[in-house]
Amino acid sequence: xxPLSSLQQLVQALRHLPGVGxxxxxxxxxxxxxxxxxxxxxxxxxxxxxxxxxxxCLCCNTFTEDEICDTCRDRTRDASLLCVTETPADxxxxxxxxxxxxxxxxxxxxxxxxxGVGPKEIAFDRLIKRATDGLVKEVVLATGxxxxxxxxxxxxxxxxxxxxxxxxxxxxxxxxxxxxxYVDVGTVARAFLDRRKS
Amino acid sequence: xxPLSSLQQLVQALRHLPGVGxxxxxxxxxxxxxxxxxxxxxxxxxxxxxxxxxxxCLCCNTFTEDEICDTCRDRTRDASLLCVTETPADxxxxxxxxxxxxxxxxxxxxxxxxxGVGPKEIAFDRLIKRATDGLVKEVVLATGxxxxxxxxxxxxxxxxxxxxxxxxxxxxxxxxxxxxxYVDVGTVARAFLDRRKS
Numbered sequence: 001x002x003p004l005s006s007l008q009q010l011v012q013a014l015r016h017l018p019g020v021g022x023x024x025x026x027x028x029x030x031x032x033x034x035x036x037x038x039x040x041x042x043x044x045x046x047x048x049x050x051x052x053x054x055x056x057c058l059c060c061n062t063f064t065e066d067e068i069c070d071t072c073r074d075r076t077r078d079a080s081l082l083c084v085t086e087t088p089a090d091x092x093x094x095x096x097x098x099x100x101x102x103x104x105x106x107x108x109x110x111x112x113x114x115x116g117v118g119p120k121e122i123a124f125d126r127l128i129k130r131a132t133d134g135l136v137k138e139v140v141l142a143t144g145x146x147x148x149x150x151x152x153x154x155x156x157x158x159x160x161x162x163x164x165x166x167x168x169x170x171x172x173x174x175x176x177x178x179x180x181x182y183v184d185v186g187t188v189a190r191a192f193l194d195r196r197k198s
Numbered sequence: 199x200x201p202l203s204s205l206q207q208l209v210q211a212l213r214h215l216p217g218v219g220x221x222x223x224x225x226x227x228x229x230x231x232x233x234x235x236x237x238x239x240x241x242x243x244x245x246x247x248x249x250x251x252x253x254x255c256l257c258c259n260t261f262t263e264d265e266i267c268d269t270c271r272d273r274t275r276d277a278s279l280l281c282v283t284e285t286p287a288d289x290x291x292x293x294x295x296x297x298x299x300x301x302x303x304x305x306x307x308x309x310x311x312x313x314g315v316g317p318k319e320i321a322f323d324r325l326i327k328r329a330t331d332g333l334v335k336e337v338v339l340a341t342g343x344x345x346x347x348x349x350x351x352x353x354x355x356x357x358x359x360x361x362x363x364x365x366x367x368x369x370x371x372x373x374x375x376x377x378x379x380y381v382d383v384g385t386v387a388r389a390f391l392d393r394r395k396s
Contacts, residue, residue: 006248007261013244016237017215018229023379026287029248031216033261034306037249039214044245046204046211047230047238053204054231063205063231089224108232181221 007033059130061123062088062106071104078102080137084127084156086110086144089181094142097189102140105130110148111155119155131160138166140195144180145172157198168195205231257328259321260286260304269302276300278335282325282354284308284342287379292340295387300338303328308346309353317353329358336364338393342378343368355396366393 004012007029014025032040056062057069064070071077071091081102085091091104109122131139139160143149157167171194174183202210205227212223230238254260255267262268269275269289279300283289289302305320329337337358341347355365369392372381 005263006244006251007263010244010248013237013241016230016234016241017226028215030261030285030287032214032245033248033252036214039211040245040249043211043214044242044249046208047242047245050204050208050227050231051235051238051242063228065203065205087228089228 056108056123057106060104060106061108061126062091062104076101079135081140082131082136082138083140083142084153085142085180086149086152087181090142090144093181093183093185093188094192096185097192099189099192100140102138107143107152110143110146110152112148122152124156124159127156128159128163131165132163136165138168140192141167141169141198142180142192145170145174145176145178149180153198161198167198169198170195254306254321255304258302258304259306259324260289260302274299277333279338280329280334280336281338281340282351283340283378284347284350285379288340288342291378291381291383291386292390294383295390297387297390298338300336305341305350308341308344308350310346320350322354322357325354326357326361329363330361334363336366338390339365339367339396340378340390343372343374343376347378351396359396365396367396368393 010029011022011025014020014028015022020028053065054063055065057064057072059068059072062069078101081100082105083094083100083102084105084107085094086107086109088106091106094100105127107122107127109117111117111119111122130136139156141153141156143152153169157169160167170191172191174180174187174191180188208227209220209223212218212226213220218226251263252261253263255262255270257266257270260267260269276299279298280303281292281298281300282303282305283292284305284307286304289304292298303325305325307315307320309315309317309320328334337354339351339354341350351367355367358365368389372378372385372389378386
């Protein structure tokens with residue numbers, strides 16, 4: 001069999017992008033080669049840089065290029081508050097509400113038994129360790145209000161409550177079924193202020 | 199201002215992909231870093247290889263890694279027939295119909311005055327030179343049946359007819375407004391057999 005050409009290899013590699021099928025991959029490859037080779041080179045370098053440099057914060061599990069991320073290094077925050085989010089995007093939205101001055105733990109996912117994502121696939125052990133450092137008094141569960149997010153929140157609450165930690169949940173101002181990342185900041189702010197005991 | 203992190207640079211570079219906005223770029227970046235770092239490396243290498251190796255065939259203008267592409271080097275084809283397509287994908291569909299055994303010229307686009315694409319942006323000069331090599335007797339216009347494809351076909355026909363070349367157009371079996379690449383092979387085969395003088 002003839003080895004794949006560079007173009008065919010590119011089309012195949014583009015399939016690694018979520019939601020890109022064979023036709024889209026071909027279109028993208030041609031677009032880049034015909035109209036944006038500069039962009040293709042930038043993307044190539046950015047991918048290789050990011051893969052080699054970006055890792056998980058040892059403290060909060062978010063993406064960072066350092067051992068500990070900027071937020072976790074910020075000593076002006078309230079160490080008694082820990083907010084748990086699914087993704088870094090959710091964390092960004094919460095920061096934008098200006099209603100929370102504690103630290104974060106980013107799960108990088110949510111429980112989803114149907115997709116084979118159980119507690120082991122998410123950094124639950126590290127969350128428990130982080131939440132029981134002796135300083136944390138309240139864990140605010142800011143996972144999404146989808147079924148997976150709710151299940152994740154429930155699971156975490158059941159794990160932490162026996163350990164004497166107050167566990168709260170964002171108020172149900174957030175529309176049920178919505179992903180936190182796409183909710184407007186005002187609604188998330190309201191939900192943050194109305195958080196309730198879990 | 200703080201320099202962009204590798205992650206932010208990746209998100210920005212992903213915007214070079216057609217149809218990818220800021221939110222999608224972030225989602226794609228996280229997906230790759232969280233679930234498919236191997237794929238990200240493959241994509242990075244494929245992009246850089248393709249950009250450095252893929253160029254235009256000197257003869258038919260399609261993408262190739264050689265000076266002259268495989269199709270143009272195929273000496274068993276009928277040198278009196280030249281088929282003009284917009285993209286390499288269109289060429290692939292026509293090859294699949296098994297109804298054409300001549301050579302190709304790939305425009306890599308179509309006339310689109312509203313987008314600033316005129317004859318100079320497309321390889322028209324090279325097409326004229328290729329079509330008037332003394333061997334070509336018939337040029338089959340297989341540009342799409344969108345407004346741009348029709349305009350492109352009309353323009354080429356007007357250029358070539360005074361030069362004594364027979365110019366034909368795919369039959370109107372192809373639905374008006376459709377892009378050739380997405381039409382089923384049987385319809386394209388029918389249209390190829392029914393091509394008419396332009």
